[in-house]
Amino acid sequence: MSGRTVAEKILGRAAGKPGAKAGDVLEVTPDVVMSHENTFLVDKAFEQFDLERPWAPDKVVVVLDHRSPANTVQTANAHARIREIVRRMGIERFYDVGEGVCHQLLVEKKLVRPGQLVLGADSHTTTVGAVGAFGAGIGATEMAGIWATGETWLKVPETIKITMTGHLERAVFPKDIALYLASRLGPSGADYMCMEFSGIFLFDISISGRMVLCNMAAEMGAKAAIAPADSTFGAWSPECASLNSGACTSDPDASYHDIIELVAEDISPMVSGPDRVESGRGVEEFEDIEVDQAFIGTCTNGRLEDLIAASWVLKGNKVATGTRLLVAPASKSVLSDALSMGVIQTILEAGGTILPPGCGPCLGAHEGVLASGEVCISSSNRNFKGRMGSEDAKIFLASPATVAASAVKGRIEDPRRWLNVDL
Amino acid sequence: MLTCEGRVWKFGDDVNTDLIIPGRYLDNYDPDHLAKHAMEGISKDFASEASPGDVIVAGSNFGCGSSREQAVVALRGHGVKAIVAVSFARIFYRNAINLGMHVYQSPEAHSMFADGDVISLDSEKNRLRSVDGSREVMLADMPTRPREIVDSGGLIPYVKHIMLERKV
Numbered sequence: 001m002s003g004r005t006v007a008e009k010i011l012g013r014a015a016g017k018p019g020a021k022a023g024d025v026l027e028v029t030p031d032v033v034m035s036h037e038n039t040f041l042v043d044k045a046f047e048q049f050d051l052e053r054p055w056a057p058d059k060v061v062v063v064l065d066h067r068s069p070a071n072t073v074q075t076a077n078a079h080a081r082i083r084e085i086v087r088r089m090g091i092e093r094f095y096d097v098g099e100g101v102c103h104q105l106l107v108e109k110k111l112v113r114p115g116q117l118v119l120g121a122d123s124h125t126t127t128v129g130a131v132g133a134f135g136a137g138i139g140a141t142e143m144a145g146i147w148a149t150g151e152t153w154l155k156v157p158e159t160i161k162i163t164m165t166g167h168l169e170r171a172v173f174p175k176d177i178a179l180y181l182a183s184r185l186g187p188s189g190a191d192y193m194c195m196e197f198s199g200i201f202l203f204d205i206s207i208s209g210r211m212v213l214c215n216m217a218a219e220m221g222a223k224a225a226i227a228p229a230d231s232t233f234g235a236w237s238p239e240c241a242s243l244n245s246g247a248c249t250s251d252p253d254a255s256y257h258d259i260i261e262l263v264a265e266d267i268s269p270m271v272s273g274p275d276r277v278e279s280g281r282g283v284e285e286f287e288d289i290e291v292d293q294a295f296i297g298t299c300t301n302g303r304l305e306d307l308i309a310a311s312w313v314l315k316g317n318k319v320a321t322g323t324r325l326l327v328a329p330a331s332k333s334v335l336s337d338a339l340s341m342g343v344i345q346t347i348l349e350a351g352g353t354i355l356p357p358g359c360g361p362c363l364g365a366h367e368g369v370l371a372s373g374e375v376c377i378s379s380s381n382r383n384f385k386g387r388m389g390s391e392d393a394k395i396f397l398a399s400p401a402t403v404a405a406s407a408v409k410g411r412i413e414d415p416r417r418w419l420n421v422d423l
Numbered sequence: 424m425l426t427c428e429g430r431v432w433k434f435g436d437d438v439n440t441d442l443i444i445p446g447r448y449l450d451n452y453d454p455d456h457l458a459k460h461a462m463e464g465i466s467k468d469f470a471s472e473a474s475p476g477d478v479i480v481a482g483s484n485f486g487c488g489s490s491r492e493q494a495v496v497a498l499r500g501h502g503v504k505a506i507v508a509v510s511f512a513r514i515f516y517r518n519a520i521n522l523g524m525h526v527y528q529s530p531e532a533h534s535m536f537a538d539g540d541v542i543s544l545d546s547e548k549n550r551l552r553s554v555d556g557s558r559e560v561m562l563a564d565m566p567t568r569p570r571e572i573v574d575s576g577g578l579i580p581y582v583k584h585i586m587l588e589r590k591v
C-alpha cells in the first residue's frame with residue numbers, strides 16, 4: 001500500500017476514518033469554521049433549524065472585514081445584526097471592524113493549528129494551508145448546515161505536488177511564483193485538487209510567503225493548498241515545534257495526481273491582467289501602461305513583509321502625479337508593527353494613503369472603487385472584470401514591490417530598477 | 424424531479440462569480456435586487472429577459488472565483504432551475520446544490536446547443552432536448568449525495584430531515 005498525502009491524513013482524521021484515500025466521500029467535522037459579513041446569510045439559513053446556537057460556538061470564528069467599516073446603511077445594519085448574533089450565541093472569537101482580513105487573523109491569532117480542518121465561507125480559506133492546515137471554502141447555506149450538525153460531506157482530493165529548485169532572484173517574491181504557477185496551470189488546472197508546496201524551497205519562504213502561495217491556489221481552482229509542517233513552524237508557534245509532524249506531512253511514498261517542478265531562476269517579476277489571473281507574463285511586457293491607482297493590501301499581500309518590500313521602493317521617492325497609492329494593512333497588528341518600524345511613515349511621505357485594516361477596495365465595495373477607463377495595479381488575487389468597480393476599469397496583479405514601483409513611476413514598472421538589481 | 428422548458432443562455436469558459444453578480448451589489452441581500460444585476464458583467468440581456476424554465480448552458484469551470492452564494496440566488500431569482508456546464512468550479516457547484524439548483528456536467532451540451540435555442544430538460548430521464556426534437560443530449564446523473572440534497576429541495580430541508588431521523 002502506498003503512503004498517504006497530508007490531505008488524506010487530515011480529512012481522514014476529521015472523519016474518524018484514518019485509512020481514507022483520495023476519492024472517498026467522507027462525513028467530516030471541521031476543527032474551525034469561519035465566516036465574515038456573510039454570517040448574516042449563515043444566520044438567516046440557520047434560523048430555519050430552530051436551534052439556539054452552533055454545535056460548538058468555540059469552533060466558530062466571525063470576522064467583519066469585507067465592508068469594514070460599513071460602507072452603506074445596509075451593511076451597517078448587517079454588522080449590527082452580526083454583533084447581536086455572536087453575543088447571543090456565545091461566539092467569543094469575533095473580530096470586529098478594523099481587526100483585519102479573516103484569513104490573516106486565522107493565522108496571526110493562531111486560531112488554526114497544523115493538521116486541522118478549516119472550513120470557511122470564503123474562497124481563499126485555502127490560505128491557512130500555510131500553517132499546515134487543510135482549508136477549504138464553502139457557501140453560507142452549507143455553513144448553516146455545519147452550525148446545526150457539526151458535519152458536512154467532502155470528497156478527499158487528489159494532490160498536485162509543487163516543488164522548486166534553485167533560489168529566487170532579488171525582487172522576485174512569492175507572489176511572482178503564484179502568478180507564474182497560475183499562468184502554467186490556468187484557472188481550473190487544480191480544480192477539486194489539493195496543491196501541496198513542498199521540498200527544500202520552502203525553507204526560503206516565510207509563513208507570510210506560504211500564505212501567498214496557498215491563497216492564490218484558489219485562483220487555480222484548488223479545493224485546498226498546503227505547505228506541510230516543517231521547522232519554520234517553530235518560529236511561528238513554539239508549541240508547534242514539538243508537534244508530531246507525521247500527522248501534518250505527506251508520507252515519502254504518497255501518490256500524487258501530478259508533480260510540478262519549478263526552477264526558481266525561471267521566475268521573474270510577474271504582472272497579470274486584465275481580467276484573467278492566468279494571463280501573467282514578465283513585467284517588462286506591461287511597462288508602457290499608465291496607472292491611476294496602485295493598491296497594496298488584502299489576504300494575499302497585505303502583511304508586514306509586503307509593506308516592508310513596498311517601503312524599500314518608496315523610501316525617498318514620491319508617488320507620481322496623477323497616480324494614487326492606497327495601502328490597507330491586512331490586520332491591526334500588521335499596521336501596528338509597520339508603524340513602529342517606520343514603514344507607515346515611509347509610505348505616507350511618499351504620498352500614499354493608509355486605509356483601515358480589512359479587505360479595502362479588493363472586492364469593489366468601497367475605499368477605492370475604480371472609475372470607467374481607469375487602470376489599477378494591485379497586490380490582490382483577482383483581476384476579474386468589474387471586480388474593483390467599473391466594468392470598464394482594468395486591473396493588473398503584481399507583487400507589492402512591483403505595485404510600489406509602478407506607483408512611483410506612474411506606469412507599470414519593473415521593481416528590479418528600484419531594488420538595485422542589474423538588468 | 425424537475426422538468427423545465429425555456430431558452431438556452433449560453434456562456435463560455437471560466438465565467439466567474441464577479442461576472443454573475445459583482446461584489447458592489449452584495450450589501451443588499453434581497454433576491455430581487457440580486458436578480459436585477461445577474462450576469463451584468465457578461466450579458467446585456469440576461470437580467471431583463473431571463474425567465475422561469477430557462478437553462479444556462481456553459482463551458483468549463485463555471486462559477487469560478489468567490490464563494491458568494493448570491494451568484495446562485497441571482498440566477499434563481501429569474502426562475503433558472505438548471506445549469507448544464509462542461510465543468511463547474513467547486514464552491515459554486517456546492518452552493519448550487521445546497522440551494523436546490525440542478526447542476527449537470529456535460530461535455531456535449533455546450534457544442535450542441537446555441538444561445539436562444541428553445542429546449543426542455545427532464546431531470547428524471549436526464550435528458551436535455553431542443554423543443555423541435557432535432558437535438559438531444561443525455562445527461563449523466565448527478566453524484567449520489569448532491570442528487571439527494573437537490574431532491575430534498577436543498578441543504579436546509581435535507582439537514583432538517585437528518586436531524587429528525589437522529590432524534591427518532
Ligand code: SF4
Pocket residue numbers: 066101102103122124298299300358359362363380381
Ligand atoms: S482581501 Fe479580497 S480576496 Fe481576501 S478575503 Fe478580502 S475580499 Fe476576499
